[in-house]
Amino acid sequence: MNRRHFLRMATLAGLATAGLGATACVQRTPSAAPAGSGSAAAGAKVTVGLTYTPDIQFSPFYVAAEKGYFKDAGLDVTLRHHGASESLFGAIQAGQEDIVYAGGDEMMQARSQDVPLVNFATYYQDYPVVLVVPEDSPIQSAADLRGRSVGVPGPYGETWFGLLALLKQAGLAQTDVEVKHIGYTQQAAITTKQVDAVMGYVNNDAVRLQAAGVPVRTLPIAQADPPLVGIGLGTTDELLKTRQTELRKVHEAVVLAIADIVADPDEAVRLSAKYVPGLNVGPQKESALATLKATIPLFGEVGNYGRQNAATWEAMAAFMGEMELLAKPVPAAEAYTADLVS
Numbered sequence: 001m002n003r004r005h006f007l008r009m010a011t012l013a014g015l016a017t018a019g020l021g022a023t024a025c026v027q028r029t030p031s032a033a034p035a036g037s038g039s040a041a042a043g044a045k046v047t048v049g050l051t052y053t054p055d056i057q058f059s060p061f062y063v064a065a066e067k068g069y070f071k072d073a074g075l076d077v078t079l080r081h082h083g084a085s086e087s088l089f090g091a092i093q094a095g096q097e098d099i100v101y102a103g104g105d106e107m108m109q110a111r112s113q114d115v116p117l118v119n120f121a122t123y124y125q126d127y128p129v130v131l132v133v134p135e136d137s138p139i140q141s142a143a144d145l146r147g148r149s150v151g152v153p154g155p156y157g158e159t160w161f162g163l164l165a166l167l168k169q170a171g172l173a174q175t176d177v178e179v180k181h182i183g184y185t186q187q188a189a190i191t192t193k194q195v196d197a198v199m200g201y202v203n204n205d206a207v208r209l210q211a212a213g214v215p216v217r218t219l220p221i222a223q224a225d226p227p228l229v230g231i232g233l234g235t236t237d238e239l240l241k242t243r244q245t246e247l248r249k250v251h252e253a254v255v256l257a258i259a260d261i262v263a264d265p266d267e268a269v270r271l272s273a274k275y276v277p278g279l280n281v282g283p284q285k286e287s288a289l290a291t292l293k294a295t296i297p298l299f300g301e302v303g304n305y306g307r308q309n310a311a312t313w314e315a316m317a318a319f320m321g322e323m324e325l326l327a328k329p330v331p332a333a334e335a336y337t338a339d340l341v342s
Contacts, residue, residue, distance in 0.1 A: 043074040044246045049097035051082050054276045056288035057203075057295070058101070060123070060257040062272040067260065069253035075246065079275075089115050098239055099250060104229025105161050105316060105325075108335045112326035116237040119336040121251045122308055123258065124230025125300030127221050129162030132206055133197045134190060135215035142170035142219060151182040151195040159199040161228055164323050165221050166199075190214060203294035211287060226319035227312045229336075230298065240337065248340045255305045262299065265292040308338040 050058045061079055064070055070077040080097055082088075089110050091097045100117070107117045131150070133139045139148065145167070152159050167174065182189045186198040186205050191214055200206060202218055209216045221228065233254070235247055261268040269288050273279040279288055299305055313332040320326050 043071070043076045044243075044249075045076045045078070046099065046243075046246050046250055047078045047080050047097045048250065049080050049082065049091050049100040051088055051100060051102050053081055053084065056269065056272055056276060056279065056291050058275070059261055059268045059272045059292060060254045061101075062275045063260055063268050064253045064257035066271040066274065067257065069256045070250070073249040073253050075249055075253070077250070089117060092117070092234075092236060098235060098243065099247065100234050101231065102234060103158055103231050104313070104336065105158065105320065107234045108229075108317065108320060108330050109325055109327075111335050112328050112330045114327075117234045118237055118240055118334070119229070119232050119234045119308075120240065120247060120340045121254075121306035122229055122232035122336075123254070123306055124232070124298045125304065125307070126298045127158075127162065127228045127230050128201050128203055128295075128298055129158050129199060129221060129228075130202045130206065131166060131197050131219040131221075132186070132190065132200045132209065132216050133219065135217050137196065137217070139197055139219070142166045143172070145170065145177045145197065146172060147176070147178075148196040149178040149180055149194075151180045151186060151189045151198040153184055154181045158228075159201075161320075161323075161325065162221050163199045164325075165226050165228055165319065166219075168226055168319070168323075169222050187212065187214065190216065203291055203298065207290045207294050208287070211290060227315050228319075229312060229316055232306065244340065251306055251340055258299055258305050259302065261292060262296050262302070265289060265296065268292055306341045308336055308341060310338070 048061060050061065052058070058079070065077065065079065080091065082091070088102060088106065089100060092100045093115055104119045104122055107119050111117050131139075131142065139145065150163065152163055154160065163179070167177065180195050182195065182198070186200050187209055189195045189198055190209065198205070202220070206216060206218050233247075233251060235243075240247065266289065269279065269285060269292065272288070273285075276288070278284050300307070310332070313336050317330055317332040317335065321329055
C-alpha cells in the first residue's frame with residue numbers, strides 16, 4: 001500500500017461526493033499506450049511507469065505528449081499506467097518499464113530491499129504530505145498533538161513517513177499520541193470527529209475536504225531535520241549506465257510540460273482529458289483544476305524543476321534508517337544522482 005493506492009481511494013471518494021455515480025468507480029487494469037495522438041513517433045523507445053490509474057497527477061506526462069515534447073526530443077514514449085493491485089516497482093524490476101514516477105523515499109525503501117532503483121530527478125521540491133485538522137482545532141503546531149489522536153491509513157507509505165517526521169520535529173514519540181489506523185477514511189474520520197487530525201496530501205485530501213464543504217487547516221512537515229524526498233523519476237542502475245541520454249531527454253520534456261502547467265493549469269486539464277476518462281465532466285474537471293493549483297507550489301521555483309539536494313538525501317537516509325524504515329542501510333549517493341538535471 002502506498003501513495004498511489006491512497007490517492008485512488010481519496011479520488012473515488014471525492015467523485016462520489018461530487019455525485020458522479022458508480023461509473024466513476026470502475027477499476028482499471030494496467031495499461032500501456034503510446035504518448036500523444038496518432039501513430040508513435042520514430043525514435044528511442046522509452047516506457048514510463050505511472051504508478052496509478054489515469055489521473056490528473058500525471059499531467060506533466062500527458063502535456064509533454066500532447067505538445068510533442070517527447071517526439072521533439074527524438075523519443076517514442078509509452079505511458080504505462082499501473083493497476084490498483086500492481087506492485088509499485090514490480091514492472092521496472094521485471095524490465096517492463098524504463099522509468100518509474102514515485103516518491104524518493106519510496107525508492108530508497110525499495111533499494112534497501114534489493115530493488116536497484118536510483119532517482120534522477122525530483123519534481124516535488126516540497127513534501128506533499130501534511131497534517132490536516134479542522135479549522136477550529138486547537139492544534140496549531142505538531143507539538144500540540146501530545147495526548148491527541150491522529151489518523152493514518154496504516155503504518156506504510158508516505159503518510160506514515162510523514163507522521164514519523166512530524167513527530168520527530170516536535171520532539172514527540174509515537175507513544176505521546178494516539179495513532180489510529182483508519183484506512184482510506186480521512187474525510188469521514190475528520191467530519192465525524194473519530195480523530196483529532198489526519199495525515200493526508202495537501203494537493204488531494206485537503207483540496208477534497210474543502211470542496212466537500214469541510215473547513216480544514218494544514219500543517220506542513222518542515223523541509224529539514226528530518227527531510228523527506230518527494231515524487232520524481234527513477235530508473236535502474238543498469239539503465240542509468242546504458243541509457244543516460246534518453247533519460248535526460250525524458251526529464252527535459254517533462255520540465256517543459258511542468259512550466260506549461262504552471263503557466264496555464266486550465267490548458268493542462270484540457271489536454272489531460274484525453275488520458276483521464278471523465279475529466280471533461282464538470283465536477284471532475286473542477287476537482288482536477290483545484291488539485292493542479294494545489295500541486296504547482298510543490299514544484300518549487302522555475303529553473304529548479306527536478307533538482308536534487310545532496311543534504312536532503314543524506315539526512316533522509318539517516319532518518320529512515322533511524323526509524324527502521326529500511327531493510328538495510330542505503331548510502332544516499334547510491335539512491336540518487338544529480339548528473340541528469342542541469
